[in-house]
Amino acid sequence: MDSNRIKVLEEKYWKGETNLAEEQELKRYVRDNGKNVSKSLADVFSAASKSDEPTLGRDFDDAFWDAVSGNSGGRSRNFQAFHFMRYAATGIIILGLSIGFYAVIDWGEKPSETVVQSTANDTFTDPEKAFEETKRALFFASQKLNQGVQPVSEIKRFHDSQMSITGADHSQTDKK
Amino acid sequence: MKWIFQIIAFSGLVFGPMGVSAQDAIDRYFESFASDPDFTSIVISSKMFELFTKIDVDEPEGKRVKDAISGLKGIRILAYESEEGTSKTANFNSAIKKIGSDYELLMSVNDKSDKVRFFIREEGDTIAELFMVVGGDQNLFLMSLVGDIDLEKMSELSKSMDVGGMNYLKNLDDPKKK
Structure with a gap:
């Protein structure tokens, strides 16, 4: 091919004035010969030709190697294992979340007064009898409470009296 | 479709235990002992407390x-007193172990016949529940007081009156007296 024509075509190509036939002619020339054209044009056509090449996906590779090795069931087992793992992971996440929710809810739980808000379970139907029982229960609790408080109050009284004596001694010393 | 089952399973796992969790300390004892005929149980509800205001x-x-x-x-009481010669005894220590971590020991008293433990559950700055456990060789007494509890007023109650120690338990022991 005439090198002058190639140069003219290249100039037209960069200006965007080539038609499809001229562009194909230029491509063929670059592919077969490659001389008398700028490197940038050669690069452009080289990249374009690579992108036009059809590629095979991963599925094809898997199918090919399965067919070659005659191991058609392996992929199926892998597929089942994958699904099992997915369900197991979902189960673990659900379990974890539920334990977390349960812990948070239980932590913030106000132990219910609802249990004692209805008279349905009341032992007494007569308020006066219920009041008498309440009174006796409270006196009993009060007595037991005071059993614990009494020694503490005696210690406190001893401490107070000791402090007042010490304080009196100090005040007498101060007067002297 | 499978997501529907997953959501149902999730809801079951999350909300299922919530019904069980709504328990205070004495609920656990009621579950264990209320069906036992040797135990006396007393429940006084908040509605009954409202009626007390009308009593002169x-x-x-x-x-x-x-x-x-x-x-x-509300007040709930569980009491047990074994008769002489019976081998069955309610265990004070196992009763103490059932108390949840949200209860704090307020007071511990050991005298020659009984061990007494007071536990409180606080909400903010107020005592929302006072839980009392009294146990001896032959008896176990559990009482839960729920509400706004003023310990000072309660302590004052018995100062002017002697209720005779464990006589209260002896009266409780026979449910037919109710």
Whole structure:
């Protein structure tokens, strides 16, 4: 091919004035010969030709190697294992979340007064009898409470009296 | 479709235990012992406490009691006293172990016949529940007071009156007396 024509075509190509036939002619020339054209044009056509090449996906590779090795069931087992793992992971996440929710809810739980808000379970139907029982229960609790408080109050009284004596001694010393 | 099952399973796992979790300390004992005929159980509800306000009391101790229970919303009692010669005994230590971590030991008293433990559950700055466990060789007494509890008023109650120690338990022991 005439090198002058190639140069003219290249100039037209960069200006965007080539038609499809001229562009194909230029491509063929670059592919077969490659001389008398700028490197940038050669690069452009080289990249374009690579992108036009059809590629095979991963599925094809898997199918090919399965067919070659005659191991058609392996992929199926892998597929089942994958699904099992997915369900197991979902189960673990659900379990974890539920334990977390349960812990948070239980932590913030106000132990219910609802249990004692209805008279349905009341032992007494007569308020006066219920009041008498309440009174006796409270006196009993009060007595037991005071059993614990009494020694503490005696210690406190001893401490107070000791402090007042010490304080009196100090005040007498101060007067002297 | 499978997501529907997953959501149902999730809801079951999350919300299922919530129904079980709504328990206070004495609920656990009620579950264990309320069906036992040897135990006496007493429940006084908040509705009954509302009715107490309509009761006329003349004597000063009744007035003090009404004052002390003004914030209370419920009382539940479980009591057990074994008869002489029976081998069955309710265990004080195992009863203490059932108490949840949200209860704090307020007071511990050991005398020659009984061990007494007071536990409180606080909400903010107020005592929302007072839980009392009394146990001896032959008896176990559990009482839960729920509501706004004023320990000072409760302590004042018995200072003017002697209720005779464990006589209260002896009276409780026979449910037919109710």
